[in-house]
Amino acid sequence: AQSVTQPDIHITVSEGASLELRCNYSYGATPYLFWYVQSPGQGLQLLLKYFSGDTLVQGIKGFEAEFKRSQSSFNLRKPSVHWSDAAEYFCAVGPREGGYNKLIFGAGTRLAVHP
């Protein structure tokens, strides 16, 4: 069955520290991969996406993610976290084929940032 796993429900880091949020997927073939951020009381905003090519993708707000086919992972990273990065982060996958769009989301990782 297709699924997305975000192993860490809650992560706390200090401001200025580096961050890595984990995402693993189970899919029939390499899917399209996305990371979204949801700030409190807000909708989801797309941070970055991977379709093909360079396995290290850059996104907005200083985030990057690396696709590792052998590990079925698409981990999100940021070298130095800012207090405004505190939010919920969702990894999502979608089919390359099918003729329709359907994202499958992970359960999310809540990031807290200590000053």
Place this chain on the structure above:
Amino acid sequence: DTAVSQTPKYLVTQMGNDKSIKCEQNLGHDTMYWYKQDSKKFLKIMFSYNNKELIINETVPNRFSPKSPDKAHLNLHINSLELGDSAVYFCASSQDFLSGGFFGPGTRLTVL
């Protein structure tokens, strides 16, 4: 200008009532979606419309009926509301799958 807007932002109602949530996008996208986010923050697609035509219906109870009067609007009507319908409902739109979708701010539905 807001890309994807939803009304209302909050909706509190009694069990058994019928309610609607409206969604509008001004991005010119062909495809619109409804997602449900439960109390554990788990997001799941409910419906998708492409050019006013239903293309995804993810085993949602038939108390939920989406309606797309034109490709810029996708409304969600819910009949006979139940406690388990309490959630945040997100509307989204996309021109194609590669864009990943633009999400609205959500409607928090509370059924008492």
